[in-house]
Amino acid sequence: xxxxxxxxxxxxxxxxxxxxxxxxxxxxxxxxxxxxxxxxxxxxxxxxxxxxxxxxxxxxxxxxxxxxxxxxxxxxxxxxxxxxxxxxxxxxxxxxxxxxxxxxxxxxxxxxxxxxxxxxxxxxxxxxxxxxxxxxxxxxxxxxxxxxxxxxxxxxxxxxxxxxxxxxxxxxxxxxxxxxxxxxxxxxxxxxxxxxxxxxxxxxxxxxxxxxxxxxxxxxxxxxxxxxxxxxxxxxxxxxxxxxxxxxxxxxxxxxxxxxxxxxxxxxxxxxxxxxxxxxxxxxxxxxxxxxxxxxxxxxxxxxxxxxxxxxxxxxxx
Amino acid sequence: xxxxxxxxxxxxxxxxxxxxxxxxxxxxxxxxxxxxxxxxxxxxxxxxxxxxxxxxxxxxxxxxxxxxxxxxxxxxxxxxxxxxxxxxxxxxxxxxxxxxxxxxxxxxxxxxxxxxxxxxxxxxxxxxxxxxxxxxxxxxxxxxxxxxxxxxxxxxxxxxxxxxxxxxxxxxxxxxxxxxxxxxxxxxxxxxxxxxxxxxxxxxxxxxxxxxxxxxxxxxxxxxxxxxxxxxxxxxxxxxxxxxxxxxxxxxxxxxxxxxxxxxxxxxxxxxxxxxxxxxxxxxxxxxxxxxxxxxxxxxxxxxxxxxxxxxxxxxxxxxxxxxxxxxxxxxxxxxxxxxxxxxxxxxxxxxxxxxxxxxxxxxxxxxxxxxxxxxxxxxxxxxxxxxxxxxxxxxxxxxxxxxxxxxxxxxxxxxxxxxxxxxxxxxxxxxxxxxxxxxxxxxxxxxxxxxxxxxxxxxxxxxxxxxxxxxxxxxxxxxxxxxxxxxxxxxxxxxxxxxxxxxxxxxxxxxxxxxxxxxxxxxxxxxxxxxxxxxxxxxxxxxxxxxxxxxxxxxxxxxxxxxxxxxxxxxxxxxxxxxxxxxxxxxxxxxxxxxxxxxxxxxxxxxxxxxxxxxxxxxxxxxxxxxxxxxxxxxxxxxxxxxxxxxxxxxxxxxxx
Numbered sequence: 001x002x003x004x005x006x007x008x009x010x011x012x013x014x015x016x017x018x019x020x021x022x023x024x025x026x027x028x029x030x031x032x033x034x035x036x037x038x039x040x041x042x043x044x045x046x047x048x049x050x051x052x053x054x055x056x057x058x059x060x061x062x063x064x065x066x067x068x069x070x071x072x073x074x075x076x077x078x079x080x081x082x083x084x085x086x087x088x089x090x091x092x093x094x095x096x097x098x099x100x101x102x103x104x105x106x107x108x109x110x111x112x113x114x115x116x117x118x119x120x121x122x123x124x125x126x127x128x129x130x131x132x133x134x135x136x137x138x139x140x141x142x143x144x145x146x147x148x149x150x151x152x153x154x155x156x157x158x159x160x161x162x163x164x165x166x167x168x169x170x171x172x173x174x175x176x177x178x179x180x181x182x183x184x185x186x187x188x189x190x191x192x193x194x195x196x197x198x199x200x201x202x203x204x205x206x207x208x209x210x211x212x213x214x215x216x217x218x219x220x221x222x223x224x225x226x227x228x229x230x231x232x233x234x235x236x237x238x239x240x241x242x243x244x245x246x247x248x249x250x251x252x253x254x255x256x257x258x259x260x261x262x263x264x265x266x267x268x269x270x271x272x273x274x275x276x277x278x279x280x281x282x283x284x285x286x287x288x289x290x291x292x293x294x295x296x297x298x299x300x301x302x303x304x305x306x307x308x309x310x311x312x313x314x315x316x317x318x
Numbered sequence: 319x320x321x322x323x324x325x326x327x328x329x330x331x332x333x334x335x336x337x338x339x340x341x342x343x344x345x346x347x348x349x350x351x352x353x354x355x356x357x358x359x360x361x362x363x364x365x366x367x368x369x370x371x372x373x374x375x376x377x378x379x380x381x382x383x384x385x386x387x388x389x390x391x392x393x394x395x396x397x398x399x400x401x402x403x404x405x406x407x408x409x410x411x412x413x414x415x416x417x418x419x420x421x422x423x424x425x426x427x428x429x430x431x432x433x434x435x436x437x438x439x440x441x442x443x444x445x446x447x448x449x450x451x452x453x454x455x456x457x458x459x460x461x462x463x464x465x466x467x468x469x470x471x472x473x474x475x476x477x478x479x480x481x482x483x484x485x486x487x488x489x490x491x492x493x494x495x496x497x498x499x500x501x502x503x504x505x506x507x508x509x510x511x512x513x514x515x516x517x518x519x520x521x522x523x524x525x526x527x528x529x530x531x532x533x534x535x536x537x538x539x540x541x542x543x544x545x546x547x548x549x550x551x552x553x554x555x556x557x558x559x560x561x562x563x564x565x566x567x568x569x570x571x572x573x574x575x576x577x578x579x580x581x582x583x584x585x586x587x588x589x590x591x592x593x594x595x596x597x598x599x600x601x602x603x604x605x606x607x608x609x610x611x612x613x614x615x616x617x618x619x620x621x622x623x624x625x626x627x628x629x630x631x632x633x634x635x636x637x638x639x640x641x642x643x644x645x646x647x648x649x650x651x652x653x654x655x656x657x658x659x660x661x662x663x664x665x666x667x668x669x670x671x672x673x674x675x676x677x678x679x680x681x682x683x684x685x686x687x688x689x690x691x692x693x694x695x696x697x698x699x700x701x702x703x704x705x706x707x708x709x710x711x712x713x714x715x716x717x718x719x720x721x722x723x724x725x726x727x728x729x730x731x732x733x734x735x736x737x738x739x740x741x742x743x744x745x746x747x748x749x750x751x752x753x754x755x756x757x758x759x760x761x762x763x764x765x766x767x768x769x770x771x772x773x774x775x776x777x778x779x780x781x782x783x784x785x786x787x788x789x790x791x792x793x794x795x796x797x798x799x800x801x802x803x804x805x806x807x808x809x810x811x812x813x814x815x816x817x818x819x820x821x822x823x824x825x826x827x828x829x830x831x832x833x834x835x836x837x838x839x840x841x842x843x844x845x846x847x848x849x850x851x852x853x854x855x856x857x858x859x860x861x862x863x864x865x866x867x868x869x870x871x872x873x874x875x876x877x878x879x880x881x882x883x884x885x886x887x888x889x890x891x892x893x894x895x896x897x898x899x900x901x902x903x904x905x906x907x908x909x910x911x912x913x914x915x916x917x918x919x920x921x922x923x924x925x926x927x928x929x930x931x932x933x934x935x936x937x938x939x940x941x942x943x944x945x946x947x948x949x950x951x952x953x954x955x956x957x958x959x960x961x962x963x964x965x966x967x968x969x970x971x972x973x974x975x976x
Contacts, residue, residue: 062613071526180923186622187839
């Protein structure tokens with residue numbers, strides 16, 4: 001409640017400040033898409049509440065995180081706050097080539113997505129995190145169905161990962177299976193937790209799972225540009241995908257092409273927005289660990305981080 | 319005795335029909351046995367034979383529908399104009415969204431719960447009142463009020479829309495035979511098309527958000543309304559029609575005063591179906607912007623909160639059961655007739671009572687905060703405790719060793735070999751097998767359809783994935799027969815158990831299947847066992863339900879005759895009850911297959927290698943054409959079974975004189 005009051009006071013101050021500028025934001029609602037993971041939901045509410053404090057009309061809509069780029073392109077939603085290089089890069093680039101949306105700048109966060117294991121796995125296979133230890137430990141990751149080979153549980157197919165290709169390129173003695181959803185990955189880890197069974201799954205950071213199950217990424221041969229297109233890159237001269245994923249992937253914002261014209265102030269702020277890994281983890285924690293509702297978590301975050309978000313406000317409004 | 323002669327007559331016709339399927343079967347086995355000598359195209363169609371259907375469809379969507387006909391402008395106008403207005407109106411009332419009429423506060427939960435209680439009492443006495451009020455009280459106390467109202471605000475538009483479209487289309491289909499003929503196949507495809515295939519078109523044509531959610535829900539929920547309306551109108555007896563004509567009704571009066579009131583029961587069954595199917599879509603439409611419970615559920619699952627997912631699931635089930643029971647009570651409740659001169663306030667006493675309760679709570683909510691809104695901190699949610707309980711249960715040694723054993727046996731000895739066997743069969747032999755099945759079950763027409771449909775599947779270029787899909791369906795339906803039919807037989811022995819089992823069936827059917835996917839994975843890993851067993855939960859329901867219904871509706875003369883001739887319980891069951899109940903059970907079997915095709919696509923969330931997985935992949939690239947080809951494959955396979963089994967059930971019913 002308190003935050004709301006601060007915000008509305010800010011809004012009053014803003015109303016007088018912004019009325020002098022030439023262009024006004026349209027009163028049509030700015031539609032912000034929300035997906036099904038906590039940090040993105042809270043971040044969307046944080047940005048939404050700031051926009052509301054600037055006098056904008058904001059609406060949220062739940063969508064699929066891949067199909068959303070088509071909606072940004074069509075202008076049905078105005079922006080997207082979390083474009084992960086690894087998971088959504090392909091959909092984003094495809095929409096970019098069709099036209100209608102553009103890159104609205106990077107967050108000050110790095111993302112990493114790769115083969116990962118919870119800490120207890122290391123007790124059984126002390127050679128980790130080096131990938132070269134994987135073959136010797138393959139039997140630890142075997143299941144009833146995989147025989148002698150280990151099981152690596154990759155992300156859903158629509159994230160367009162190349163686990164299978166990598167296992168082949170590096171001669172890993174592993175069966176690569178695709179989970180159907182992020183939830184399926186968590187269930188797999190959750191089932192292994194009680195007995196401390198070693199598991200190898202696809203995971204990423206920043207992510208709530210880090211707080212629930214401490215763990216590490218497997219260190220594969222470092223990413224080189226072209227590892228996915230040029231066989232000569234990476235340790236295996238005859239294969240693609242023989243490197244780890246980039247350890248410092250981007251986290252972008254995307255905006256509809258019509259946004260700068262329709263909501264110039266909101267757009268200006270969007271380009272300035274930049275969250276760090278720590279802030280994203282904090283937002284996820286408020287919901288996942290402290291069990292707040294996303295709206296509530298956003299209020300708390302805004303209250304505690306005023307010095308961060310106030311610098312994003314458009315010129316002449318702070 | 320009558321039955322026995324009927325049966326022998328029936329089996330004679332069946333025998334003469336057996337000729338052709340038997341030859342097909344022999345041919346199929348011959349192809350399988352000699353496959354190493356056969357040309358490759360008989361085993362798998364070569365790539366070069368596969369027509370570029372996805373590209374053609376893409377061209378059709380992009381160039382013709384969108385760029386030439388500008389069809390999207392019409393749908394967009396509808397979505398952003400009237401539809402958005404209606405959704406905004408209900409959303410403002412129920413959850414305070416900033417739309418017309420711009421009321422500052424949404425309706426307080428206590429007022430809505432009070433109205434539901436009065437309505438429940440009016441429709442079905444105290445029990446229904448408790449169900450109606452209790453559902454809303456639970457929702458508020460669990461801290462889910464706002465998201466529930468977001469969901470209901472869309473359903474409050476989608477369900478009436480489905481009702482209206484269904485009623486009008488049903489009347490048109492009843493008036494004009496050609497329309498009936500034209501619409502039937504469209505409805506059949508619509509009902510079997512996997513939801514992934516609706517997703518992208520709904521987003522492109524109707525704008526992501528509640529509008530796309532409402533449209534996808536309506537499309538999914540309307541078909542049974544159309545069918546039930548037509549059925550009801552066709553059944554109106556000629557005497558009533560005569561009476562209407564004699565009293566000089568105009569055509570409009572005939573329709574509104576004679577036909578529709580006489581078809582009231584069927585139309586209301588249609589309404590019930592619309593409501594239930596709307597609720598089935600609550601979670602799935604969250605992918606395209608449906609607000610509320612579904613989106614929240616997915617978010618909870620993705621942060622591995624089993625307990626709170628479960629609570630949301632319970633809310634959805636409660637709402638479904640409440641609406642189901644109320645609409646069914648409404649079907650049974652005949653319109654009350656009052657003596658002339660009864661004062662208005664007595665005739666409408668329930669209405670007045672509901673308004674009174676509504677105003678009472680509306681006013682008191684202004685003074686007592688808790689009646690207006692239950693905050694998250696005040697709510698009684700025990701998500702974390704449930705999490706602990708579920709994890710604890712899954713960790714009990716006996717549970718683990720049983721599931722570990724089941725997983726091993728099912729996967730390694732049964733499911734995977736069965737899948738590999740189906741994949742080993744050459745395409746040509748598979749076609750013959752399917753046709754032989756359809757022929758022996760349904761006759762010539764279904765066999766012809768089977769041939770055409772599976773040939774199309776073969777030419778879609780997704781044969782292996784289609785077969786893997788089919789494999790999960792067949793395995794799941796087989797296992798659920800082993801469970802569902804004995805359960806149904808047992809439950810049908812007493813009224814009390816039949817009722818209890820049906821209640822469990824209702825619950826299982828409306829419980830969002832996503833929720834049990836997670837514990838299933840924890841028990842059985844990401845394996846075929848998990849996929850098949852999560853389908854089984856869903857498909858056992860119709861099998862048990864229709865077995866109960868079939869057995870309980872066996873004419874009592876037949877069972878009495880069996881008793882008098884000294885049949886044992888077993889003999890009575892096997893020789894009398896089951897044969898008579900079989901056509902009804904076949905309908906359940908058919909529904910189980912349809913459910914399995916629906917669920918197998920959802921099981922893609924576990925991790926599969928079938929059409930569902932490929933459909934999931936199309937979301938990333940927004941390939942409309944490929945998406946549609948994959949969806950149609952599911953539809954074609956489902957329809958092959960549907961046509962064959964329904965045809966069998968109808969013939970059998972006729973032969974039995976039911």
